[in-house]
Amino acid sequence: MASKPGPLSRWPWQDLGNYKYALVAPWAVRSTYRFVTSGSGERDLLAFAVLPVLLLRLLHSQLWITVSRHQTARSRHRIVDKSLDFDQVDRERNWDDQILLTALLFYVVNAAVPAAQSVSWWNYKGLVMAALLHAGPVEFLYYWLHRALHHHFLYARYHSHHHASIVTEPITSVIHPFAEEVVYFTLFAIPLLTMVGTGTASVAVANGYLIYIDFMNYLGHCNFELVPKLLFDGFPPLKYLVYTPSFHSLHHTQFRTNYSLFMPLYDHLYGTADKSSDDLYERALQCREEAPDVVHLTHLTTPASLLRLRLGFASLAAAPAPLASRCTSLLSAPARPLTALLGRTTAFRSEANRLHKLNLETWVVPTYTSQYQSKQGLYAVGRLVEKAVADAEASGARVLTLGLLNQANELNKNGELYVIRKPDLRTKIVDGTSLAAAAVLHMIPRGTADVLLLGDAGGKMAAVLASALSEREIQVQTVDKDLYESLKQELRPETHEHLLLSGWSHCSSKVWLVGDKLTGEEQRRAQAGVHFVPYSQFPPDGVRGDCVYHSTPALVVPDAFENLHACENWLPRRVMSAWRAAGIVHALQGWDDHECGARVTGVDKAWRAALAHGFRPYDRHDAK
Numbered sequence: 001m002a003s004k005p006g007p008l009s010r011w012p013w014q015d016l017g018n019y020k021y022a023l024v025a026p027w028a029v030r031s032t033y034r035f036v037t038s039g040s041g042e043r044d045l046l047a048f049a050v051l052p053v054l055l056l057r058l059l060h061s062q063l064w065i066t067v068s069r070h071q072t073a074r075s076r077h078r079i080v081d082k083s084l085d086f087d088q089v090d091r092e093r094n095w096d097d098q099i100l101l102t103a104l105l106f107y108v109v110n111a112a113v114p115a116a117q118s119v120s121w122w123n124y125k126g127l128v129m130a131a132l133l134h135a136g137p138v139e140f141l142y143y144w145l146h147r148a149l150h151h152h153f154l155y156a157r158y159h160s161h162h163h164a165s166i167v168t169e170p171i172t173s174v175i176h177p178f179a180e181e182v183v184y185f186t187l188f189a190i191p192l193l194t195m196v197g198t199g200t201a202s203v204a205v206a207n208g209y210l211i212y213i214d215f216m217n218y219l220g221h222c223n224f225e226l227v228p229k230l231l232f233d234g235f236p237p238l239k240y241l242v243y244t245p246s247f248h249s250l251h252h253t254q255f256r257t258n259y260s261l262f263m264p265l266y267d268h269l270y271g272t273a274d275k276s277s278d279d280l281y282e283r284a285l286q287c288r289e290e291a292p293d294v295v296h297l298t299h300l301t302t303p304a305s306l307l308r309l310r311l312g313f314a315s316l317a318a319a320p321a322p323l324a325s326r327c328t329s330l331l332s333a334p335a336r337p338l339t340a341l342l343g344r345t346t347a348f349r350s351e352a353n354r355l356h357k358l359n360l361e362t363w364v365v366p367t368y369t370s371q372y373q374s375k376q377g378l379y380a381v382g383r384l385v386e387k388a389v390a391d392a393e394a395s396g397a398r399v400l401t402l403g404l405l406n407q408a409n410e411l412n413k414n415g416e417l418y419v420i421r422k423p424d425l426r427t428k429i430v431d432g433t434s435l436a437a438a439a440v441l442h443m444i445p446r447g448t449a450d451v452l453l454l455g456d457a458g459g460k461m462a463a464v465l466a467s468a469l470s471e472r473e474i475q476v477q478t479v480d481k482d483l484y485e486s487l488k489q490e491l492r493p494e495t496h497e498h499l500l501l502s503g504w505s506h507c508s509s510k511v512w513l514v515g516d517k518l519t520g521e522e523q524r525r526a527q528a529g530v531h532f533v534p535y536s537q538f539p540p541d542g543v544r545g546d547c548v549y550h551s552t553p554a555l556v557v558p559d560a561f562e563n564l565h566a567c568e569n570w571l572p573r574r575v576m577s578a579w580r581a582a583g584i585v586h587a588l589q590g591w592d593d594h595e596c597g598a599r600v601t602g603v604d605k606a607w608r609a610a611l612a613h614g615f616r617p618y619d620r621h622d623a624k
Contacts, residue, residue, distance in 0.1 A: 012178065028051040058096060061214065064222065065171060075290045121204055133191040138261070247281065298404050311350055397427050414597050433601075438607035455480075460598075510529060511531045533550045
């Protein structure tokens, strides 16, 4: 909200959440029924078009969000190079309110004004009238209204809510208190009502005007420069008729300049055009992509996970992903064709962050968890991951971390395959085992004397954990003979006394270290109060209400970590998987070795380095 919210700042349907769309339903049903049952010459075209246009505007907005976030992650032509945070995402989550408001007002005006019920599909006279009225009264009145909103009285009560976002996104353009948005719509209604009053209105022009306003609003707030210089070189007066993203960005950083709506003409006429507008425009166009220092290579988990990325729905990305829900399954339908298309490409950039002087990027392999777990899909996945490793080296990345199943033993032997194939690989491959194991050790309750270790024989994490626990003189029990023999080979002989093969009936440990394949049947064997501590990439599906389930290995990021406004899978805000954090620590320390295959950085060494750089321990159980 604004710093001192004024009257009518709150949106009327704020408490309804997504149920606010029920307000449109009766009107939509009524207009559709009348359209279907009326004769061809009696149909109310304008009312019928409200619902399709509402959906079109929602799609249009989402496309701008995705394109803008992808472009700013690339850093090419980025204008304001500052951090965007979760507070801004929360503040802007109601960006669709103005679309809903417009739809409701269209329905109301249409029902109250008989002339609006008989408009045609197209009328070129209305187009000319709308263009002239927008360039004249609308732009002129908006300019002076905008200047008035920057007076301290109105600014504190209304407009400061919009200006809370220094780093703008397309949807920042429509984030206003209710009263302010009503005033804006009153201005934009000047061409619309004039067309209706003069009999020149048409469905195409009326709704096209709304799309035009959306487009120009989103253009000015997208935070990357996309207006080609060729346009202004070919027709210099265009600079007074069309603004650019860099022109409007100065309004959000300087506050007292560049007030115009879409036409800078009025700023030039009244002396409020920022003198650095042209220079900023030139610099933004010349801005090139920054080379990443660290690349984190992850992958999709389900079709719906694509929509939960930073490039997808902002409000979903800013919340931990549910492990399974009706919402997730519903989102899978629209995501499937997108992931099918992406599956034919290479890994794509999803997120860009910064920590001190390090440029950090997250790349997503467009594959699902199920493809890693099937023999048929493993070969295709392997080619995509190997291509991503080559691309990371070509981009100059110092470190590449393998997230989720991109480090699966069956896929690439915990990343060792890439080093074998290219011994002179400059980019260091980090599987993060040491730091992940350290995070697991931190979650084990103090005073624990013995643990039960469940997992597959030959697993790197199990071996590193067993070694670290044995060195701490904690008894490691296992009920799997193959795992026992495998661990016995990995441990130093003097620590074998801390490794024990036991049966289920003799297992009394209150701490279970569990891998990916923990079954419900195994969980039901546990005593009440057992702590399930996963050392796997994925959290277990909990079936016991009388036991404690800890988080997957993770750390809280340092306060200096910038531009983080999306959650990593099921982890909460500003919490990062230990595997991802390991690559960042590797780069900060300047370590010149790979940590993949049989290579291990060292549990204590990795933990001390992470804490020294501001990472903090995280455990879901402790957080509660």
